[in-house]
Amino acid sequence: MINNIEDLFKKKLKNIEIQPDPELWNKIQKKYKRIKIIKNSVRIASVALFIIFVASLFIIKNNAASNHSLIKQAYNIKILVNKIPVSKVNSTTPDTNKPITNNKSQFHHKIKQQEHLPDTTPILTDNYNNTVNHINTQKNDTNTYKRKFSLKVEPTEGCAPLTVNITIEGNPTHLFIDNIPRALNNNLQITLDSAGRHIIKALNPWHSDSIIINVYPQAKADFMLPVKTIVNQPITFKNISQNANTFLWDFGDGAISQDKNPSHIFTKEGIYYITLIASSKFCSDTITKIVQISKKEQYLLFPNAIIPNPAGPTGGYYTQNNMRNDIFYPVVVKKPVAEYHLKIYDRNGNLMFSSDNIKIGWDGYYKGKMVPLGVYVYIVEGRFKDGEILLQKGDILVLSRNQ
């Protein structure tokens, strides 16, 4: 008899046994092995990190020590730049070891300030001359393996696509352009198509050098033509150039501007060639567009020629889509007209026709007879509904239909 729920569970469940799945042991073993492997690799990695740490401490210490011999250091830079054979160096420096003989190996360590990357920390390099017969192109050092090399790239910045010349002196074993290995060649010409930072890196087991090349995106000049192109009114050109920050505009009438979105007034009507040169530091692009500058905007458009109906006067009434072109009337009316006076003169100044109604045009007849073929002049005066004065002049050619 149990009068407590805890005791019931305690007694019944405390000392029971459940047989595990026979597979479980295998699973545990596998998992344990995996964990062991991970732990070991972590241990190895941490040891390696520690070694690197100690090594870097050592380098820093050496660096501090070498500050005493600044002259020596400067001399070493000279060696690198001038590519003086090592044997010569030794003969001229009293504090280094005697000239090298082929049978003896000798080490001497130097701290070298890299010539291409003046801001980086000094890198520990050494001059190691040994007896290995290395196929060397330099005559004087056939037995000397030169570890140092120089990497020169010209130019180091420019506009895409940029062609650069890579010059390598010495013996690097690998060349990488943007981390992609390239075949080694002492003089190499490559073209960098894409804009951005490109890294050219050369290395051998003892030394590495890299140069960063900045390629700027190609500029593209473009602008939008203005909607209104009327004489004596400021016309604004909208610049839509890309990858550019300085602009030069030539408006074709002798005026220039350096504004981004310039405004210009043309004093004469005609056709102008507008040229825009858009440029950034390294790139530039040119575009030319034609713009026609016209007189004051004309709201009524008249035809410049009519063919009068030979059958007789029609009275000048017309429908808007008159295909026969036998009546002279404003073909396009852009603005409603309130007052309208059309007068047509011949070359002698005689009034041929007048109309106060925009709905009545000229049929090409004067006093019941068709006018002689030729040029006539028209004048339209009046007022638009918004109050603007209407004044348009022009000439008409009266033709006959070729039959």
Place this chain on the structure above:
Amino acid sequence: MDKDKEIELIKLLQQGDRIAQKELFDKFAPKLLAIAYRYAGSKQEAEDILQEAFIKIFENIKKFRMEGSFEGWLRRIVINTAIIHYHKTAKYRYHQDFETIRESDISFYKDIYNEADFTWEELMKVIQSLPKGYRTVFNLYAIEGYKHKEIAKMLGIDENTSKSQYHRAKKLLRKKLLQLKKIRNDK
């Protein structure tokens, strides 16, 4: 297992002996699995707990200093692993069905049981059907014998939460046991 044999086994284990590990598994796995079973909601989860517990045992056997009971040490590792599992699924901690919270009509029922009334399998099923939070607290308090203060620390909950969860767990267990009894009587 007598004491000398046990000490020998532990020493072998501390050297990382494979055969000793297998022996330890064969000897203790059934008991430890039973513990894991009480904490887990399913067989799968129980085996997961046991797996992790055994890996912990193998890795930490060097820290065992032959003081106190070895089996107790093993049990504690399984319970700790189960608690870690509890924390992993902590987002379900506050998930409770309404049914489980409702006060039921069995509050006047007196706790009188015969040991023979239920088999351990039935009790195990009842315990496993509890919500995770209740189950863990009930196991720790009623069977392992920890105090609410300790449980609260282990599970990262309030001491009062531990107490209230324990009471609710008990109520729920009573209800379920009663149902079990009724079903049997009906038969």
